[in-house]
Amino acid sequence: MAGRVDGKVAFITGAARGQGRSHAVRLAEEGADIIAVDICRGFDDSPAPPATPEDLAETADMVKNLDRRVVTAEVDVRDFAALKSAVDSGVEQLGRLDIIVANAGIGTTGVKLHKMPEASWNETLDVNLGGVWKTVKAGVPHLLAGGRGGSVIITSSVGGLKAYPQVGHYIAAKHGVVGLMRTFAVELGQHSIRVNTIHPTHVNSPLLMNESTYRLFRPDLENPGPDDLAPICQSFHFLPIPWVTPADISNAVLFLASDEARYITGVTLPVDAGSLLK
DSSP states (O other), rough: OOTHHHHHTTEEEEETTTTHHHHHHHHHHHTEEEEEEEOOOTTTOEEEEEEHHHHHHHHHHHHTTTTTTTEEOOOOOTTHHHHHHHHHHHHHHHSOEEEEEOOOOOOOOOGGGGGHHHHHHHHHHIIIIIHHHHHHHHHHHHHHHHTTTTEEEEEOOOGSOOOTTTOOOHHHHHHHHHHHHHHHHHHHHTTEEEEEEEOOSSSSSSSTTTTTHHHHHHSSSSSOOOOHHHHHHHOOSSOOOOOOOOOHHHHHHHHHHHHGGGGGOOOOEEEEEGGGOO
16 A cells, blocks of 8 residues: 555654664655754763764665655754744645654663663653643644644654653653653644654664664673674563564554554554563
8 A cells, every 4th residue: 555644744853873764764655854963062971872963864864766846954953933834834834744653762861760860861751741732732733723633753662651661761751752642642632643653672672772782781791792792682582583673664654654554542552572561
């Protein structure tokens, strides 16, 4: 089935690479034009290497190569004024807004909650929870103005539905976006705007696949790599895989954005290889 979001416009945060880039490309493949934003720099406590302006430009080129239009901006999701300016400009150029994908987020190394530095807590909550609220807040007026309904898709995590040690700030934020999602779903349902969360397990993207994460999970090895991480990640799942791919999450985003999910709202959708069964 082609053209599942034909003629629609999607606003995607964290679009320079990883899941966000994958979402932009997948929606463009199915007919959507894209407003793609990313901070294009790193975070002090994050093990992932920073995204760059060149990464965001590459995402834009990938969308253009699919004969779709794209508008980009370097935006920190903690900055509501910048988010609003980006989405307002994108809608002015592309003519409408139908889909919001609040994907931007960070993962940071951590400690037990009672030992966690306040700066680490604040940064993670400000990006992973506050940034989601500001993203949806910036986009919703355009969905309402269009009068056609719409779909809001928020990236949570299996950590939004269960707890893990050492990352309580991340767990709190990802649980928090479920509350945001449910409230937005209640408040916007009368306008045919659907709001849902997706809950990935480990994803084969830079947030997971980096040297710091390898060392965190395999401190017993001098130079650990992906092959050393794989059996540990697989132990989280019932399906015999260590991680899913960005494309697996993008297929869920596409489904929720499309009319195939026209009556689905307020749902927490895991893409987790059975992780939540453990």
